[in-house]
Amino acid sequence: MRTRQIYLFVYVILILAETAYSQNPASSQQLIPKTQWIKLYSEDNWTDRDPKLINIASAGYYAVGLSSFRNAETSYDYRLWIWKLDLQGNRIWSKKVVLPNTKEDEKHIWDKLLCLNNERLIIVRESQPKTGTWLIRFNEEGDISFAKELAMGRQSYVLRNIAKIKDGYLISGQELGDNNPDAWIMKIDSDGNILWQKTYDKGKAEDATSMVATEDGSFILAADCGEYNKFGGGPSNVWIIKCDSTGTILAETLFPGRHPTIARTANNIYAVSYNIADFPAVESYVVGLDSKLNKIWEPQLLYKGNGVGMYKIETDNRNNFIIAGSKFMEGLCLWKIDQNGKQLWSHLIGTKNPTTFVELLLTKDNEFLLAGSAGIIMPMPHDANNQQRKDMQWDISDILIANITEAASN
Numbered sequence: 001m002r003t004r005q006i007y008l009f010v011y012v013i014l015i016l017a018e019t020a021y022s023q024n025p026a027s028s029q030q031l032i033p034k035t036q037w038i039k040l041y042s043e044d045n046w047t048d049r050d051p052k053l054i055n056i057a058s059a060g061y062y063a064v065g066l067s068s069f070r071n072a073e074t075s076y077d078y079r080l081w082i083w084k085l086d087l088q089g090n091r092i093w094s095k096k097v098v099l100p101n102t103k104e105d106e107k108h109i110w111d112k113l114l115c116l117n118n119e120r121l122i123i124v125r126e127s128q129p130k131t132g133t134w135l136i137r138f139n140e141e142g143d144i145s146f147a148k149e150l151a152m153g154r155q156s157y158v159l160r161n162i163a164k165i166k167d168g169y170l171i172s173g174q175e176l177g178d179n180n181p182d183a184w185i186m187k188i189d190s191d192g193n194i195l196w197q198k199t200y201d202k203g204k205a206e207d208a209t210s211m212v213a214t215e216d217g218s219f220i221l222a223a224d225c226g227e228y229n230k231f232g233g234g235p236s237n238v239w240i241i242k243c244d245s246t247g248t249i250l251a252e253t254l255f256p257g258r259h260p261t262i263a264r265t266a267n268n269i270y271a272v273s274y275n276i277a278d279f280p281a282v283e284s285y286v287v288g289l290d291s292k293l294n295k296i297w298e299p300q301l302l303y304k305g306n307g308v309g310m311y312k313i314e315t316d317n318r319n320n321f322i323i324a325g326s327k328f329m330e331g332l333c334l335w336k337i338d339q340n341g342k343q344l345w346s347h348l349i350g351t352k353n354p355t356t357f358v359e360l361l362l363t364k365d366n367e368f369l370l371a372g373s374a375g376i377i378m379p380m381p382h383d384a385n386n387q388q389r390k391d392m393q394w395d396i397s398d399i400l401i402a403n404i405t406e407a408a409s410n
Helices: 002-023
Strands: 031-041 047-055 061-070 076-085 091-096 110-115 121-126 133-138 144-149 156-165 168-176 182-188 194-200 205-213 219-226 236-243 249-256 258-264 270-275 281-289 295-306 312-315 321-327 331-337 343-350 355-364 367-375 397-408
Touching (some): 047 367, 061 110, 061 397, 076 110, 110 156, 182 219, 219 258, 219 270, 236 270, 258 312, 270 312, 321 367
Antiparallel strands (some): 031 397, 168 205, 270 281
């Protein structure tokens, strides 16, 4: 009787295993990455930069970015634009963002922008001498439905990160003061009203280069903290700060490194990607932290060589970490790390253009999109009348977007 019960138990287990496999056959097979497409885009000559991608479910993507280019009067124009892309990256349309009630001869020189990856929202900053920061929403056709200048005064900020929370948005980056800059965060409501701002100073130059937030408004900042020269080199630490929904520090940790980016899994495991070398050298690592910012796995080396060393990190739908960066003269690269710190794969995306660094990583099921600025060498007519452009005979940068998907190995 007991033997029969054992056989019955084993039979049930086998049936359950077979059912699970039939529902998710890839779960028992190794997933491998494959580059589906790489495309290069230009809004106009000179520079196209700072691309962001917004997911439109199964319909494709919006791309938002900045351009500066020479117009017919041999002066420079500045453009904030929205593109609509299909799932294969083909550009369907391009529209320039024009703020409501803007005078015909009024120019906005855009400096930095932020977007959410699943909402048609733009936060964009003007360059000096103007210091306006705008919240812009657009509809499905790319037309502006809402625009408001945030009441931030004339204090200068560098915009780095944005996160949606239950009652608004968190925006973080760097406050540029008269002395050393500080890491900075601001909370706004959905209409762009500022609810509070805070800075974080550890006696050095601080810059919140990355952020993760929970729906209730608590957050973690990953910041540079050091003494830097004009090239960004010099002694540097990574400063990780965990805060409650009012910005009060709950925990912090400090370790050598620079350019940190942070991501969180659904079960509250954090991974921080960072570089310990000075430009142009790169020695990039990823380390795991628990919810109290204690180390749960030792730093794992991703890449050692030359490059920029500014990487992006996100999580996939299986609580793994996806890290995107570039290798000097090789192209873009992806790494997949599980929540125990084990590298599952790396994938080199060879490009014919010297990509500077990855400016955006978007994960969607088994699909990953990378966007960045690629340096382009292109002959242009010599313009003797434009002194600023006299010796510049090339298009400096275009937008590069790559699509990589995972598939089960045979």
